[in-house]
Amino acid sequence: MVVEAVASEAAAARKHTEVAVGILVRHDGALLLSTRPPGKPYAGYWEFPGGKLEVGETVEQALRRELVEELGVAIGPAEVWKVTEHDYPHALVRLHWCKVHAWTGEFEMREGQAMAWQQLPLDVSPVLPGAYPVLQWLSEERGIAFVPPESDS
Numbered sequence: 001m002v003v004e005a006v007a008s009e010a011a012a013a014r015k016h017t018e019v020a021v022g023i024l025v026r027h028d029g030a031l032l033l034s035t036r037p038p039g040k041p042y043a044g045y046w047e048f049p050g051g052k053l054e055v056g057e058t059v060e061q062a063l064r065r066e067l068v069e070e071l072g073v074a075i076g077p078a079e080v081w082k083v084t085e086h087d088y089p090h091a092l093v094r095l096h097w098c099k100v101h102a103w104t105g106e107f108e109m110r111e112g113q114a115m116a117w118q119q120l121p122l123d124v125s126p127v128l129p130g131a132y133p134v135l136q137w138l139s140e141e142r143g144i145a146f147v148p149p150e151s152d153s
């Protein structure tokens with residue numbers, strides 16, 4: 001009884017970490033993915049660029065800051081397209097996904113990541129499981145099947 005009460009309080013107290021994520025779409029439809037830097041949870045997994053919102057930031061402001069910090073590019077307009085959630089052992093995240101079609105600057109991997117422009121279906125793996133729902137929607141938009149890898153979900 002006591003243990004159950006403690007566990008449910010802990011679950012209720014678990015706050016969402018708000019994350020801004022950019023889906024950079026090149027003129028030929030390719031999408032930008034990069035690897036998670038060493039030292040972070042899921043290091044080496046492929047993801048869309050982005051990161052956590054800081055206090056007082058909007059999603060767009062956070063995305064703009066993160067893409068300068070990580071990639072050295074200044075993005076044009078970014079509006080939230082989808083919002084998803086994923087419960088990882090390290091965090092319960094709420095992901096605010098923005099499609100971005102315009103940016104300026106040269107790509108520079110400022111955190112030691114690898115980057116790849118990818119058409120769907122993706123050639124790279126593994127991909128963060130929190131990105132599966134958007135990969136599904138992006139694939140549907142293009143009339144392509146997406147099957148999430150079972151071992152990573």
Ligand SMILES: Nc1nc2c([nH]c(=O)n2[C@@H]2O[C@H](COP(=O)(O)OP(=O)(O)OP(=O)(O)O)[C@@H](O)[C@H]2O)c(=O)[nH]1
Pocket residue numbers: 019020021040042046047048049050051052053086088091093095128129130131
């Ligand atoms: N950038 C990004 N994060 C994702 C994706 N999918 C996904 O589940 N996430 C999750 O969103 C969170 C992003 O946090 P982060 O650690 O990359 O953010 P950050 O750069 O601000 O980190 P730091 O400042 O703590 O080092 C992680 O828990 C990550 O697992 C994705 O496609 N891109």
